[in-house]
Amino acid sequence: DAGVIQSPRHEVTEMGQEVTLRCKPISGHNSLFWYRQTMMRGLELLIYFNNNVPIDDSGMPEDRFSAKMPNASFSTLKIQPSEPRDSAVYFCASSSDSYEQYFGPGTRLTVT
């Protein structure tokens, strides 16, 4: 079975541009998570969905960040406008009712 798929793997953009990160969870998993990893703040949850419905978005930094899950096999995380402090590795993870979360390879975002 394929694991969690994220695209792009690397993104370099200029400040002020819109960035869209994509995630395809493992087939059959009903929970999807977006995490961000930085040196300063470590690994932190941004938002998570259960059965395509957002459950907890308290970690979303500000209105510049938005996430959607239009169906069980696809989710996006959008940053508009991007800022240099958004530079980080963004991970998507999915889980079934077993509670283990399986992570994608991450998207390394650099905002210049």
Add this chain to the structure above:
Amino acid sequence: AQKVTQAQTEISVVEKEDVTLDCVYETRDTTYYLFWYKQPPSGELVFLIRRNSFDEQNEISGRYSWNFQKSTSSFNFTITASQVVDSAVYFCALSEAGYGGATNKLIFGTGTLLAVQP
């Protein structure tokens, strides 16, 4: 409030040594889950183990073993006869029972960088 503390920032050992990574957690829930993840230099996060709060039985998987003690709120991870390939950042994480039984978010510790020298 939930919190995971990994007090060891970096550990360096020589191959074949045993090494223990410490993890202390805080939670007010009676039902919770504890995890260890490995992040090798390539950057991906690899799931290693999950333990439930109601199961304190220790677990061994090959060279890896985990010691869960509710009395001290600790979930320590031991690698026996370490190898160079074990070099990575190891994260301990906590999750409380989610809404309607759904999986809940992970609260991560700050990680321990393990360097195994040949």
